[in-house]
Amino acid sequence: MDQKAFQDYYPEQLSHCYGCGRLNEHGLQIKSYWDGEETCCVFTPLPHHMAIPGYVYGGLIASLIDCHSTGTAAAAMARAQQREIDSQPPLRFVTASLHVDYLRPTPLGVALEVRATILEIKGRKVVVSSTLAAQGEICARGEVVAVQLPEDFKLGE
Amino acid sequence: MDQKAFQDYYPEQLSHCYGCGRLNEHGLQIKSYWDGEETCCVFTPLPHHMAIPGYVYGGLIASLIDCHSTGTAAAAMARAQQREIDSQPPLRFVTASLHVDYLRPTPLGVALEVRATILEIKGRKVVVSSTLAAQGEICARGEVVAVQLPEDFKLGE
Numbered sequence: 001m002d003q004k005a006f007q008d009y010y011p012e013q014l015s016h017c018y019g020c021g022r023l024n025e026h027g028l029q030i031k032s033y034w035d036g037e038e039t040c041c042v043f044t045p046l047p048h049h050m051a052i053p054g055y056v057y058g059g060l061i062a063s064l065i066d067c068h069s070t071g072t073a074a075a076a077m078a079r080a081q082q083r084e085i086d087s088q089p090p091l092r093f094v095t096a097s098l099h100v101d102y103l104r105p106t107p108l109g110v111a112l113e114v115r116a117t118i119l120e121i122k123g124r125k126v127v128v129s130s131t132l133a134a135q136g137e138i139c140a141r142g143e144v145v146a147v148q149l150p151e152d153f154k155l156g157e
Numbered sequence: 158m159d160q161k162a163f164q165d166y167y168p169e170q171l172s173h174c175y176g177c178g179r180l181n182e183h184g185l186q187i188k189s190y191w192d193g194e195e196t197c198c199v200f201t202p203l204p205h206h207m208a209i210p211g212y213v214y215g216g217l218i219a220s221l222i223d224c225h226s227t228g229t230a231a232a233a234m235a236r237a238q239q240r241e242i243d244s245q246p247p248l249r250f251v252t253a254s255l256h257v258d259y260l261r262p263t264p265l266g267v268a269l270e271v272r273a274t275i276l277e278i279k280g281r282k283v284v285v286s287s288t289l290a291a292q293g294e295i296c297a298r299g300e301v302v303a304v305q306l307p308e309d310f311k312l313g314e
Contacts, residue, residue: 016207018214026205048183050173051251052306054313057175058252059220066216094208095215099256108313149209156211156265 005031006039006071009085013155014092019067030064032071032114039075041068041114049108056106061140064114065130066098069144072116073126077148080121093126093146106132106139114142124148162188163196163228166242170312171249176224187221189228196232198225198271206265213263213291221271222287222299223255229273230283230303237278250283250303263289263296271299281305 007020007030018027032041043064051057073093078085085091106112116130125147132140164177164187175184189198200221208214230250235242242248263269273287282304289297 014209016210018206018208019216021207024205024207026203046183048181049175050178050181051175052171052249052310052312053173057220058255059176059216059223062219062223062255062257063214063216066219092209094262095257095259097256097258098215098219099254100219100252101254102252105251153209155209 003033005033006075006085007031009074010092011086011090014090014149017067019063020071028063028067030067032068032075034075035115037117039068039072039116041071042111043114044111045108047108054108056108056112058100058102061102061106061132062098062100062142064112065100065132065140065142066095066144068114069116069128069130069142070095070146072118072128073144073146073148076118076121076126076128089151090149092149094149096125096145096147099143101141102139103141104137104139107134110134119143160190162190163232163242164188166231167249168243168247171247171306174224176220177228185220185224187224187228189225189232191232192272194274196225196229196273198228199268200271201268202265204265211265213265213269215257215259218259218263218289218297219255219257219299221269222257222289222297223252223301225271226273226285226287226299226301227252227303229275229285230301230305233275233278233283234305246308249306251306253282253302253304256300258298259296260298261294261296264291267291276300
């Protein structure tokens with residue numbers, strides 16, 4: 001894939017997220033891309049990302065859905081505003097709410113594919129719906145309400 | 158606290174969860190306890206559990222709420238059935254759905270307290286409501302539908 005990931009456009013000071021920050025060396029460093037009108041992220045959990053033997057930890061699934069959705073929100077807002085994600089003001093979204101339905105146990109040891117679609121863009125809010133699949137079978141569904149970080153938000157240390 | 162945590166009652170083969178398994182050396186190893194009719198879990202995120210500088214990663218918050226809620230479900234079912242969590246058949250719950258509302262940014266560097274109450278116990282299902290607070294201020298609210306793992310569930314490797 002020669003496309004640049006959404007997360008690679010985030011400004012340096014907003015690239016430390018455990019789930020998607022390219023500068024968090026302990027984190028998951030997920031990468032999200034457009035695939036037509038949908039967005040896609042592929043991630044292979046590590047053996048210790050386990051819930052019970054053989055199956056993926058639900059908190060990791062929530063994390064993948066969360067960060068892929070906020071990345072999708074940034075990309076969708078950029079598209080809607082006909083500009084790049086890294087143009088000013090920065091398009092970095094945080095999560096207002098996260099919902100995950102776990103439909104079946106998610107097998108550990110294979111690549112997981114998260115696919116998202118935009119349900120709504122309204123003001124600074126983007127609502128994102130997603131599925132998480134393993135070997136073509138949908139194991140979880142997510143819905144995230146993402147809100148654009150205010151430009152004057154005061155970062156901590 | 159000289160109480161034994163809910164998670165310390167889980168059978169060995171079900172104690173590898175990234176969020177709460179005492180045998181997952183890479184995991185969070187959260188510990189949950191009764192506090193009257195509520196349950197409580199205190200966890201201090203590590204510096205790399207960051208969303209943006211100064212604030213805790215939402216996926217970690219979801220993970221704490223998730224595992225504390227499934228632990229609470231096991232403890233509540235044990236109480237309802239007037240038996241110990243580690244009596245037979247084992248009381249180990251998995252997540253059917255997870256909802257988190259992020260009310261305000263959660264500061265990084267301080268202990269977080271997750272407190273949960275039981276909304277409903279029906280058959281093998283327990284619905285758990287929770288709050289996550291930092292320095293006495295509620296930063297997130299969660300609701301988890303937890304379902305008891307079937308006794309004949311086939312674990313993977």
